[in-house]
Amino acid sequence: MTNKNTSTDGTVDVLVIGAGASGGAATAWLAEAGFNVKCLEQGYWQDPSKYASASKDYEFEMLTNWAPDPNKRQRDEDYPVNDSNSPVTPVMFNGVGGSTILWTAHTPRFHPSDFRVKTLDGVADDWPITYEELEEFYDLNDEIMGCSGINGDPANPPRSPRQMPPLPLGKDGRKLISGFEKLGWHWWPSDSYINSQRYGEGRDACNFCGHNHMGCYQRAKSSTDLTYWPRALRSGATIETGARVRRITIDESGRATGADYIDSKGNEQHQSAHAVIMAANGIGTPRLLLNSTSDAHPTGLSNSSGLVGKNLMFHPFAMISGTFPEKMKTWQGPLGNIAMSQEFYETDKSRGFVRGYTYQFQRSLGPAWIANGGFRNAVPWGEGHHEELEKRLGSVMAMAVIGEDLPEEHNTVDLDPELTDSDGIPAPRLNYTLSKNSRDQLDHAIGNAKKALEAAGASDIFVDPMMRQSGWHLMGTARMGDDPSSSVVDKWGQAHDVDNLFIVDGSVFVTGAAVNPTPTIQALALRTADYIVSNRQDLKG
Amino acid sequence: MLNRLIPAVDELPPAGHMGLIDEIVRLSGQQARFQGIFESAVNTFTTENTDFSSRSGSEQDDAIQQFESGHPELFNSILTISYIVYYKDDRVHKRLGWSGKTPQPDGNEMEPWDDSVLDAMRTRKPFWRRVE
Numbered sequence: 001m002t003n004k005n006t007s008t009d010g011t012v013d014v015l016v017i018g019a020g021a022s023g024g025a026a027t028a029w030l031a032e033a034g035f036n037v038k039c040l041e042q043g044y045w046q047d048p049s050k051y052a053s054a055s056k057d058y059e060f061e062m063l064t065n066w067a068p069d070p071n072k073r074q075r076d077e078d079y080p081v082n083d084s085n086s087p088v089t090p091v092m093f094n095g096v097g098g099s100t101i102l103w104t105a106h107t108p109r110f111h112p113s114d115f116r117v118k119t120l121d122g123v124a125d126d127w128p129i130t131y132e133e134l135e136e137f138y139d140l141n142d143e144i145m146g147c148s149g150i151n152g153d154p155a156n157p158p159r160s161p162r163q164m165p166p167l168p169l170g171k172d173g174r175k176l177i178s179g180f181e182k183l184g185w186h187w188w189p190s191d192s193y194i195n196s197q198r199y200g201e202g203r204d205a206c207n208f209c210g211h212n213h214m215g216c217y218q219r220a221k222s223s224t225d226l227t228y229w230p231r232a233l234r235s236g237a238t239i240e241t242g243a244r245v246r247r248i249t250i251d252e253s254g255r256a257t258g259a260d261y262i263d264s265k266g267n268e269q270h271q272s273a274h275a276v277i278m279a280a281n282g283i284g285t286p287r288l289l290l291n292s293t294s295d296a297h298p299t300g301l302s303n304s305s306g307l308v309g310k311n312l313m314f315h316p317f318a319m320i321s322g323t324f325p326e327k328m329k330t331w332q333g334p335l336g337n338i339a340m341s342q343e344f345y346e347t348d349k350s351r352g353f354v355r356g357y358t359y360q361f362q363r364s365l366g367p368a369w370i371a372n373g374g375f376r377n378a379v380p381w382g383e384g385h386h387e388e389l390e391k392r393l394g395s396v397m398a399m400a401v402i403g404e405d406l407p408e409e410h411n412t413v414d415l416d417p418e419l420t421d422s423d424g425i426p427a428p429r430l431n432y433t434l435s436k437n438s439r440d441q442l443d444h445a446i447g448n449a450k451k452a453l454e455a456a457g458a459s460d461i462f463v464d465p466m467m468r469q470s471g472w473h474l475m476g477t478a479r480m481g482d483d484p485s486s487s488v489v490d491k492w493g494q495a496h497d498v499d500n501l502f503i504v505d506g507s508v509f510v511t512g513a514a515v516n517p518t519p520t521i522q523a524l525a526l527r528t529a530d531y532i533v534s535n536r537q538d539l540k541g
Numbered sequence: 542m543l544n545r546l547i548p549a550v551d552e553l554p555p556a557g558h559m560g561l562i563d564e565i566v567r568l569s570g571q572q573a574r575f576q577g578i579f580e581s582a583v584n585t586f587t588t589e590n591t592d593f594s595s596r597s598g599s600e601q602d603d604a605i606q607q608f609e610s611g612h613p614e615l616f617n618s619i620l621t622i623s624y625i626v627y628y629k630d631d632r633v634h635k636r637l638g639w640s641g642k643t644p645q646p647d648g649n650e651m652e653p654w655d656d657s658v659l660d661a662m663r664t665r666k667p668f669w670r671r672v673e
Contacts, residue, residue: 113672157669218645347670
């Protein structure tokens with residue numbers, strides 16, 4: 001593939017750090033607009049035919065080589081994360097496609113109210129943009145990634161039609177939904193970036209294997225290696241894999257000049273660029289910025305606000321499961337893509353907390369997964385083991401609570417003083433405590449989840465009040481805003497302190513809403529890329 | 542220990558008499574991190590319970606419970622791999638009526654989406670919060 005307008009010294013127009021959800025989107029958009037774009041990704045391309053769901057060892061692989069927690073997975077391309085000061089462990093994947101390789105692709109959008117938390121509820125801050133300003137990019141992203149769903153949801157504003165009808169509910173899904181209908185509570189089929197029909201280049205429909213969280217053998221689940229990256233490469237973008245960035249480099253004026261990195265052979269390299277886009281997720285991006293100190297940026301790149309790494313938000317997850325009397329083949333169908341409920345999404349201060357939560361319905365899997373607990377306690381060993389296992393197999397359904405975390409400056413990602421990755425780069429360290437508002441929210445959700453499960457006919461309710469392995473959504477650590485003293489990037493994702501540095505991942509979130517963030521992340525990435533195309537032709541060589 | 546963790550049921554013997562050890566050793570070696578924890582678990586348990594096989598069943602259970610509470614991560618590695626290997630076994634699949642096939646490439650069949658399930662929800666008025 002020939003680079004467009006390649007500088008004789010190898011300088012590219014835009015260097016993107018990270019090839020995941022946002023990096024893929026931004027790279028494709030810019031490349032298609034004629035920019036010379038290169039991406040550095042520390043992981044590698046994945047071969048769907050080698051995903052563990054076709055391996056006889058898949059149950060073991062799920063917990064080890066394909067574990068979502070990088071500290072358990074420990075592949076060469078993974079870096080350690082010190083999570084000892086956090087009740088939530090990180091979940092991410094390093095590779096082309098990033099965490100979209102392992103995500104369940106449950107893809108609701110933010111609500112309009114999610115952009116106005118301060119104005120509406122007197123807490124946190126407002127975003128410098130509105131839902132309406134992002135809507136065309138949500139629509140575009142849906143078209144590229146492929147969304148299965150259906151219009152008419154009373155909990156969400158009207159929007160453009162989905163590309164494909166919803167995924168099947170299954171007998172298990174209909175059973176769980178019956179509880180919500182009995183209570184008169186909202187439910188709606190999940191928006192999912194999973195093909196319910198053939199859609200996209202070479203991408204089949206889902207064949208309901210139940211293991212979409214391990215990478216999709218069918219290519220039915222959308223990930224950016226299958227969607228944005230083919231478009232990016234056809235338009236002349238390049239990607240170097242096995243490339244671990246050490247720091248973003250700057251010149252005497254404090255502008256970004258590219259990145260120092262270690263290539264796949266272990267050699268130190270430098271890639272020059274007219275602009276840098278950070279797309280390394282809400283942990284990886286602040287880590288690199290904090291590691292990119294200089295005289296001009298003594299506390300980290302573009303950190304005059306002191307907010308790089310601060311306001312870390314997760315979505316605190318509780319998981320409530322129940323056992324039904326009937327067998328429902330719960331292992332059939334995408335794991336977390338049945339339906340959701342947003343009955344308690346918008347703020348109602350009579351509940352004693354602000355903001356709200358989404359329920360994401362969950363299936364359960366085969367006997368080994370059940371025996372090891374799945375979403376609950378492991379089946380007890382010894383006497384009674386077999387009876388309990390047979391009771392649960394095919395009968396357990398769960399509801400994950402996605403609660404809205406509020407930004408708090410004491411929740412941070414910083415650099416660990418001792419732990420490093422295999423190249424000696426300081427590891428990130430998480431410092432996080434759950435707020436009272438979040439705890440009250442989760443407790444409210446747990447109470448209502450029990451009611452819904454019981455209304456649906458479940459018993460033997462089990463509650464995990466805060467899942468430890470739940471750090472899927474990494475947000476807030478380089479927040480967006482109009483005021484440089486209280487934000488890191490502006491409304492276009494451009495760093496206040498460095499006008500040729502952009503951030504497009506979940507770091508820029510001002511607030512986290514109570515939904516899976518990836519469609520919003522990707523919409524923001526497209527919007528930032530579009531801004532660069534429209535306003536920053538000066539970045540072209 | 543396996544016999545106590547997963548006892549006999551119906552026609553199946555306890556797990557320790559099913560010839561699963563080789564597979565446990567093989568599988569645990571598929572990832573260095575897990576293998577390290579598992580080998581440490583086995584060594585620690587063996588060291589702390591040198592006369593395990595000569596104890597009664599209830600004494601063995603007590604020893605396992607003590608190990609479980611004293612070394613939860615180590616114990617968990619033994620239990621996890623034991624469950625995985627046991628539930629991979631064709632004899633167990635036959636007893637449970639489980640197909641035992643890998644999730645891919647065959648997948649499963651499901652009834653297609655049916656719009657009529659939304660009949661009740663479609664009567665509900667919009668309740669998302671407007672922003673001026």
